[in-house]
Structures are given as structure tokens and as C-alpha cells.
Amino acid sequence: MDHAAGSSQDATSVPGCYRHPDRETGIRCTRCERPICPECMVNASVGFQCPECARGDSGTGHPPAAARPRTIAGGSVAADPRLLTKILVGINAAVFIAVHVRPSLLDHLVLIGEWPPAPYHATQGVAAGEWYRLVTSMFAHQELWHIAFNMLSLWWLGGPLEAALGRARYLAVYFASGLAGSALAYLVGSPTTATLGASGAIFGLFGATAVLMRRLNYDMRPILALLAINLVITFGWGGISWQAHIGGLVAGVITGYGMVHASRRHRALVQYGTCALVLVVVVVLTLIRTAQLT
Incomplete structure (x- = not known):
């Protein structure tokens, strides 16, 4: 405080x-x-x-x-405070279109631990060295309702958060949260179940937004109610990767706290150091799971 x-x-x-x-x-x-x-x-x-x-x-x-x-996190106030949010929405939409034009592309984007399953040696998946899937799965969607829901959430949460943190810090929170969600899904989930979607990163935006609103003494009831509804859906609806949601949420709270509570004297060190710490945890979790599968 x-x-x-x-x-x-x-x-x-x-x-x-x-x-x-x-x-x-x-x-x-x-x-x-x-x-x-x-x-x-x-x-x-x-x-x-x-x-x-x-x-x-x-x-x-x-x-x-x-x-x-300057923003509350020390970032520069941009002329277009939603620029990166627009770009992220655009990338997700472009990948969605590409996947429907060439369906086989999805097989190379989703997060999957190993394929084919044991006892055969993995020829595809993160365990086979395809770590890029931790990132590409964050931008892959197959169903229209899935991408529509995620992009509406990204627009509603991302724009104000980007304006509050500044572009670089906002992007750091987004990717740290998304990667944390992918890492937890890889660690805990079935290695042969494909996971995809921007939900991990978006839950990270939920967490960071809650931290920001607490820092500004805003009424937190709307964001907490919306988060509670999403958590009920996460655990009550089949086929949803709760691991990605929880991993992203925890990372968003941690990185968001570092962004808005860092002292001015050591602001950049604390902010990006917090994100780096989350990325180290992502790497460690990925190495642990890979060692279990190979």
C-alpha cells in the first residue's frame, strides 16, 4: 500500500x-x-x-x-489507446479465417502434449519440442461462438486496460497470462487433448483489471460478478479447459499487481521483473511436464 x-x-x-x-x-x-x-x-x-x-x-x-x-503504470498515453487490442482481435480473426480456409492448419496450432499417444514416441506436440504451440494456441479458434465470445471479452476488457497500463505493459500482461494458461493446461491436462483459444489471456485481463480497479478504489462489484459468472461457466460447462483459465487468471493478478503497485523509483524493474518471473515459471512447468512424457 x-x-x-x-x-x-x-x-x-x-x-x-x-x-x-x-x-x-x-x-x-x-x-x-x-x-x-x-x-x-x-x-x-x-x-x-x-x-x-x-x-x-x-x-x-x-x-x-x-x-x-503517463498512465497509472508509467506508460505513455497513446493517441489510440486501443491500438494493440484492435491488432490482437485482428490476428485472432485472421487465424480463424485461415483455419476455415485450410482446416489442416489447426492441427499445427493447437496446444497438445503428445501425439500419437503412448506407448508410441510423440511425433507431434509440446513434448516433441513444439513449444511454439504454447503461443499459437492462444490465437486459434474453431467454433464461431468461441471466437465471438472471446473477442467481445477482449474488446471489453482489453481496451480500458491498455489505456490504463500503456501498450508495452498491456502486451506483457496479455502474453504472460496466455502463456501461463497454456503451461498449466499442458502440465495438468491430458497430453492427447487439444486445447485452443484466447481464454487464458483474457482471464489474465480479468485478473489485472480487478487489481487495477482495487488500486483506483473503483467499485469492484461489476468485475467480480462478471468474473464469478465466467468461473461458474468454466467449471460447470464440459469441454472447457479450466486449467488455461485459472493459469491465466493467476498470472494476470500477479503481473497486474506488479504493474500498478510498483514504486516509481524501480517501476520498470518491478513490472517487467514480475512478468519475467511468470515466464520462468512457465518454462519450468513445461520442462517438468515434458520430462514426464518423454
């Missing part, structure tokens, strides 16, 4: 507005991170800014370059 400087507040108190110290607040300026009360909040493209930052003069002594608009 972030704390305001000053001896008048103990370590567990809510900080006071920097302009009105007697008013407690859990909201901070997205640029200078000073606590601000409702009277001092100025609506910005992402979150709120203090009056000085909104005017372009933070009064913190930083040079003009440091006063450029």
Missing part, C-alpha cells in the same frame, strides 16, 4: 489530499501520484489528475519531459 509522506499520519492511515490535508482520500494523481480529494480531481483520459498536472505544471521540479502524460 502506498503511503503519503509526513509525520502526522501513521503507517496504516489513509493519506490526506496534498492540497487539503484534513481530507482523507484513496485516489492519487495518475501523473505525479500525489493524493487528491474529490474537489481536486480533474478527469483525465485514464483516472484523475491533480490541478497542477492537468495544467501541465506539476510543481515537482521535473523537467518538461517528465511532465508528459
Whole structure:
């Protein structure tokens, strides 16, 4: 938890507005991170800014370059805050079309541990060295309802999260979550069952969005209700890889927490270090499962 400087507040108190110290607040300026009360909040493209930052003069002594608009995670504010989300939707749609034009292509994209099954030596699958399937399966869909549901979720969750984190950080959360979902599905699921879909990455966006909303003190009931509904569907509907969903969700919470709670001094190190740690876990889980199958 972030704390305001000053001896008048103990370590567990809510900080006071920097302009009105007697008013407690859990909201901070997205640029200078000073606590601000409702009277001092100025609506910005992402979150709120203090009056000085909104005017372009933070009064913190930083040079003009440091006063450029930044997201709450320290990323640059882009002219098109949904650009990467649009690209991800486009890639998924392009792969979906390609698979229906050439159905045999799907066999080379899905996540599968080994094929043919034991006692024969795997000639296809992650166990045979096809680690790329951990990534390609994130963009593969076979049924229209599947890709439609996932792309609507990606658009609804991805756009605001991309705007809040910045492009590079958003993409890091997306891929870390998707890979974590693939790794858990490979580790726990049947090695001969094909898994596909962007759901692992999307559940990661659910987790990161919940962390972000908690950080901004927003009402979390809508996102938690939607997440609960999706978890009920995950465990109550047959044919769904719960491993990919849970792996993505956990990775999204972890990387999302690193993104929005990292201190300004070591922000990049903590943010990308958290993502790197998740990727290390992905590699370790994949190696463990491969050793079991070969």
C-alpha cells in the first residue's frame, strides 16, 4: 500500500489530499501520484489528475519531459489507446479465417502434449519440442461462438486496460497470462487433448483489471460478478479447459499487481521483473511436464 509522506499520519492511515490535508482520500494523481480529494480531481483520459498536472505544471521540479502524460503504470498515453487490442482481435480473426480456409492448419496450432499417444514416441506436440504451440494456441479458434465470445471479452476488457497500463505493459500482461494458461493446461491436462483459444489471456485481463480497479478504489462489484459468472461457466460447462483459465487468471493478478503497485523509483524493474518471473515459471512447468512424457 502506498503511503503519503509526513509525520502526522501513521503507517496504516489513509493519506490526506496534498492540497487539503484534513481530507482523507484513496485516489492519487495518475501523473505525479500525489493524493487528491474529490474537489481536486480533474478527469483525465485514464483516472484523475491533480490541478497542477492537468495544467501541465506539476510543481515537482521535473523537467518538461517528465511532465508528459503517463498512465497509472508509467506508460505513455497513446493517441489510440486501443491500438494493440484492435491488432490482437485482428490476428485472432485472421487465424480463424485461415483455419476455415485450410482446416489442416489447426492441427499445427493447437496446444497438445503428445501425439500419437503412448506407448508410441510423440511425433507431434509440446513434448516433441513444439513449444511454439504454447503461443499459437492462444490465437486459434474453431467454433464461431468461441471466437465471438472471446473477442467481445477482449474488446471489453482489453481496451480500458491498455489505456490504463500503456501498450508495452498491456502486451506483457496479455502474453504472460496466455502463456501461463497454456503451461498449466499442458502440465495438468491430458497430453492427447487439444486445447485452443484466447481464454487464458483474457482471464489474465480479468485478473489485472480487478487489481487495477482495487488500486483506483473503483467499485469492484461489476468485475467480480462478471468474473464469478465466467468461473461458474468454466467449471460447470464440459469441454472447457479450466486449467488455461485459472493459469491465466493467476498470472494476470500477479503481473497486474506488479504493474500498478510498483514504486516509481524501480517501476520498470518491478513490472517487467514480475512478468519475467511468470515466464520462468512457465518454462519450468513445461520442462517438468515434458520430462514426464518423454
